[in-house]
Amino acid sequence: MSALLEIANVTKTFPGVVANENISITVAAGEIVALLGENGAGKSTLVKSVFGMVRPDSGEIRIKGEIITPGDTSGAIARGVGMVHQHFQLVPVMTVTENIILGSEPKRGIFINMKAARAEVLALSEKYGLEVDPDAFVEDLPVGTQQRIEILKALRKDVDLLILDEPTAVLTPQETDELLQVMRNLAASGVGVLFITHKLREVMAVADRVVVLRNGRVAGSTSPKETDEEGLAQLMVGRNVVLQVEKGDAKPAAATLVIRELHVNDDRKHLAVNGLNLEVRAGEIVGVAGVEGNGQRELVEAICGMRPRISGEILVAGEATPDMHPHKIHSMGVSHIPEDREKHGLVTTYSIEDNLVLNQFDRAPFAKGWIRNMAALEENATRLVKEFDIRTPSISTTAGALSGGNKQKVVVARELSQDTRVVVAAQPTRGVDVGSIEFIHNQLIAARDAGAAVLLVSAELDEILSLADRVAVMFGGKIVAILEAKEAERVLVGRLMAGLSA
Template sequence: MDYVIEMLHIRKEFPGIVANDDITLQLKKGEIHALLGENGAGKSTLMNVLFGLYQPEKGEIRVNGKKVEITDPNVANDLGIGMVHQHFMLIDKFSVTENIILGKEPRKKGVIDIKKAEQQVREISDRYGLKVDPRAKISDISVGMQQRVEILKTLYRGADIIIFDEPTAVLTPQEIRELIGIMKTLIKEGKSIILITHKLKEIMEVCDRVTVIRKGKGIATLNVKDTNPQELAHLMVGRDVIFTTEKTEGHPKQAVLEIENLHVKDSRGVEAVKGLNLQVRAGEIVGIAGVDGNGQSELIEAITGLKKAESGVIRLNGKDITNLRPRKVTEAGVGHIPEDRHKYGLVLDFTIGENMVLQTYYKMPVSNKGILNYKEIYKKAKSIISEFDVRTPSEYTKVRALSGGNQQKAIIGREIDRDPDLLIAAQPTRGLDVGAIEFIHKRLVEQRDHGKAVLLVSFELDEIMNLSDRIAVIYEGAFIDIVDPKKTTEQELGLLMAGHRKEKVGEQSNV
C-alpha cells in the first residue's frame, strides 16, 4: 500500500506527561482521514509533530515513502504539508492577500507585487470554489471566511496534504455544509486530508477512514463505512456515551431575567439588537437559536455589562441592572460562560487557581484587606478541578497548557461554583468531544433543576433542541418566533433562522 504520509510509532513527551505514546497514523492519497479523540487525547500534538512545530522523542515520519526530518513548518511546507489551525493565525489589520502571501511574497524589482499576488489568490480561490475577496480586510470578514483564508494560505504554498484542526468548531451549520463541499473539491483535485475532529456526524458523512486515539495511545484505525457513531464514541472515551440529555419536565417559577424593548449597537455602531423582549424564569432553560451575527453576542454583552444598551431595561430578580459594570452584574447574581473562552473567559498565562478566583479575588476568604491568600485560592481550585473533572497535572498549571475541553470545564466549574441565579451559557460545548459535551449538558440541566434560570445560546441545533424548555429564534436582532422543542423540528428551526416567519406568528411576544 502506498501512503503519502506515514507517522510510525511516534512518541512526544512534555514535562510530566506523555502526549503521544507509540502512535501510528498512515494517510492514503486522495482520502479524508479522521483523527478522533477526546479533548487532551493528543490529536493536535500529533499533527503539530507532522507540521514541524514539535519534535518527537521517538518514531519516524515518511512522506511518499521517504523518511524525513520535519524540523519546522517551513520544512513541512516544502514537503507539501499545510495546516489549517483551530485558532486562526491571521493579522486582523492586513488584507486577505497580505495574510496569504506573508513570508512568500511575489516581488517585482525588489518590491512586493501586490497586484500579481491578488491575481494568484483570486485564481486559487476560484479554482476551489472558496469565493474569497482578495482585498477584504480580515477584521471585516466572518469567521467562516477567515477559515477559507487559512485554507488559501496552505494552497498558495503548494500543499498536497492538508491538516484541518477542529475546522467546524467555530462555524455555523451553513458554513459547515460549505466547508464539507470545499473538502470534497480538494480531494477531487488530488489533495489528501487529515481531519482532526470529535464530531461523529461529520466523520460519518465525509471521511474514508478514522484513527482513534485515547489518552495519548492509538486505539484503532477503521473504515468509516464499517463503523457507527456509538462504536466510535465508545472507542474514544472508553465507555458508552448517551447522545441525548435525560431531563424531566421543567417547573418554571418566577422571572429571574426580564428584558424590555432592548436596543444595542454593534462595534461598528449599527443596531444589532432591535427592541428585544425576553423572560427567563427560575427552573427553565431558554435556548436562543440563530445564525451567527444576528445579535446574539450583543444581547449577551448587554446583559453582562460588556456593552452599553442604547435603550430598554434589563432586570435581574426585579432589580434594574441595565448598563451596570461587569463586576456589579456578576455580584447581582449572573454567571457567564462566554462564547470565546480565550478572549473573555480566562487569563491564559495565569494558573488554574488564579483563574478560578477572577471574580472573587477581592473577597474573603481568598483575600484579606487586599492580600491574596494563595492557600485558599488553590484549595478552591482543587475542589473545582475535582468536581468538574478538569484534567490537569495540578491546580498550579498555567491554563494555556490545558486542552480546550478542560479550559471550558474550568470556566463552567468557576461559574457554577459561585451559585448564580442566572447562568448565561454561550456556545458552552464549542470544540468539545462527546464525553465533555455529555458532562456539560448534565450540569446545565442540574442548574435548571436546582431552580436556576439558564439562558443558552448555541449554533448547535441538536444542543438547543436537547436542552431547552423553550426556544427563541433570533433573526436580524429580533425574535422571529418562540417554539416548544417538543413540537418543532430542526428543519422548521432552520427555516425560522433564515427569516421565514411562520404564518400568523403575530407580534413579537415576550419570551
C-alpha cells in the first residue's frame, strides 16, 4: 500500500515553544491512525500543518506523493484532504443543506439551486450512512448531529484523507460509538483517517495504528494489538499513571446539599431543569451522568447562584440559599469548579496570586475592611502553588501563560483550599492532561474524605464511574435514576442517559 499522507521531519516552533520537532508520520489509504497526546503535545499544530493552515519551519508534507504548499489550505483541499475541526464551523441560523453546500453552491443562473442542493445532501447522507434532516436548522440540533454535518461537509469534496480534531470531545458514549462506526465504514471504503484524541478507549476501539506525541515529539508508535490502555497512558506522559482511581469507601453523613423541585430556564428561556430533586450527603461524591444539554449546566449555575431559578429551593446544611447571589452562596461554603475555566474560573490577565483569591478577595485574611492584605495573598499563593503542584515560574505569572492542566489546578486549588461544605465540580478535567486529571481526582476524593458533599457533573462517563459513590442520571432536566456505584454499569447508565428505561 502506498502512503496517502507522508509527514516527513516536520518542525514548527512558536515563540518560546517547540510545537513539533522532527515529526514523521504516514497514513495509508483505508487506514485509521490515531494521534494521541496530552494538551500541548502538538497534535493540533501538526494536523493544521497537514491541512495547510500552519506553515512548518522545516520538513515536508506529501499527499499522494505530491508536496503541498505550506500555508495554503486550497492545495490540501484540492488533493482530497478534508478536516473536521474541534470547534464546529457551522452557521447556526442556516439549515443543514445550506451549511453543507456553503462555499460551492449548485447554481441556476445567479441563484442557488436549492432543489439540487437538497438532493445532493440526501444522496451524500445515504452514501455514508450519516443520517441528517436536510431542512433542520443547525442551532436546533444536538452536537452529535452537528458533527455529522461537519463530516458530511468534509466528505462532499471527494475526500481521500479525513482529519478529525478531537471529534469525540462533545459526544455522548452512544454518539461516540456511532462515530467510531462511521470511521470504520469510511476506512473500509478506502478513505484514510487521521484522528486526534486523548481518550484511550477510542484509540483501542478503532485505530489501526497509534502515534503518541509528547512535548512536540513522537514518543512512540504502536497499535492496539501490541499494547493496552496502561501502555498508551505511559507513552503519553512518560511515566506510570494510575488509571483506576484508588479510593476508600465513602462514609456519608447527613444530607448537606438538598435540592427540591428545582426549575431553571436555559439561555433561550426554555425549561432546562424541570422539577429536579437531589440530595448529596457529607462525605460522598454524587456523579451526575447525562448527555450534554440535559440541564446539567443550568443545574450547576442555579446551585451556585449564577442563574435565576424559576421555582424550587436549594438548601446547604439546612439553610436555604438565596437566588442569584454567587457571593453569598460561596460564603455559605459552596465551592464551584466551573465548567469553563477561561470564561468563569479565571481572569487570565491576572497573576496566579490574584486568581487564587478571585472569589475570596474581600474576606479575611485577604482583606482588612477596604484594604487588601498583600502579604496574606502572597503567603496563600506560595503555599497553594506548592500544595497543588501548580507548575509555574512564579506566583506573579499571569494565569493565561499556564497550560490547560495548570490553569485548572489554579481553579481547583482556590476552590478546595477553603473551608467548604459543598463542592460543585463541573467538567473538572475537561481538556486537561492525564497527569493533572489524576491529581485533580485525588483532590476531589480528599475533599470528600474531609467531609464535603461533592457534586460531580461530567460528560466523561468514565470519570463519573470511577469517582462517584452514587451516580445520578440526568435526562430532560430531571434525575431519572440514582444508582449505587457498584450497580452503575456502563451500558445501563448509557441507556438511562439516552432516556430509555433500565
